[in-house]
Every structure is written in structure tokens, then in C-alpha cells.
Amino acid sequence: xxxxxxxxxxxxxxxxKGDSAIGGYRRSRLRNMLVATQMALSFVxxxxxxxxxxxxxxxxxxxxxxxxxxxxxxxxxLGMQGYDVARGREFIRN
Numbered sequence: 001x002x003x004x005x006x007x008x009x010x011x012x013x014x015x016x017k018g019d020s021a022i023g024g025y026r027r028s029r030l031r032n033m034l035v036a037t038q039m040a041l042s043f044v045x046x047x048x049x050x051x052x053x054x055x056x057x058x059x060x061x062x063x064x065x066x067x068x069x070x071x072x073x074x075x076x077x078l079g080m081q082g083y084d085v086a087r088g089r090e091f092i093r094n
Contacts, residue, residue: 078088
């Protein structure tokens with residue numbers, strides 16, 4: 001955001017004269033540091049995304065320890081069946 005803000009308020013007179021003021025050097029140096037930081041963070045994010053994708057691919061081929069074809073998933077909403085919290089816990093415990 002900082003380079004965008006600096007670009008929105010240019011100092012026209014020194015820029016048109018071609019003066020290379022120290023302030024311009026500092027701005028250029030700051031801009032270069034921001035670009036380098038952005039590049040480094042982008043690289044880290046790219047590597048992290050690659051590692052996540054690689055882990056997901058390995059998980060697809062991992063043996064979960066049971067046969068997936070014979071697994072059943074059950075979801076119960078005992079409140080819709082008229083159970084209060086205490087009766088619901090007892091039902092699940094039994």
C-alpha cells in the first residue's frame with residue numbers, strides 16, 4: 001500500500017527537472033525492500049501450498065486401518081425426537 005500512496009502524490013517539479021534528491025533515493029530503497037519482502041513471502045506461501053498438496057495426495061493413498069466400503073456414518077439429532085439433554089446423553093451412553 002505504501003508505494004501506491006507514494007505514487008498517488010508525486011512531487012512533480014523535482015520529477016520533471018530530473019533531480020535525484022535523497023528523498024527519492026530513500027523512497028526507491030523502501031520500495032525495493034517492500035518488493036523483496038513481498039517476493040520472499042510469496043515464495044514461502046508457494047512452498048507451503050505445494051507441501052499441503054503433496055500431503056493431501058499422500059493421504060489419498062494411505063490405509064486408514066479399516067475397509068472404507070463397509071463403513072457407516074450415523075448422525076443423530078435427539079432434540080428433534082423429543083429428547084432433552086440428560087435423556088439424550090443416557091441414550092447415547094446406552
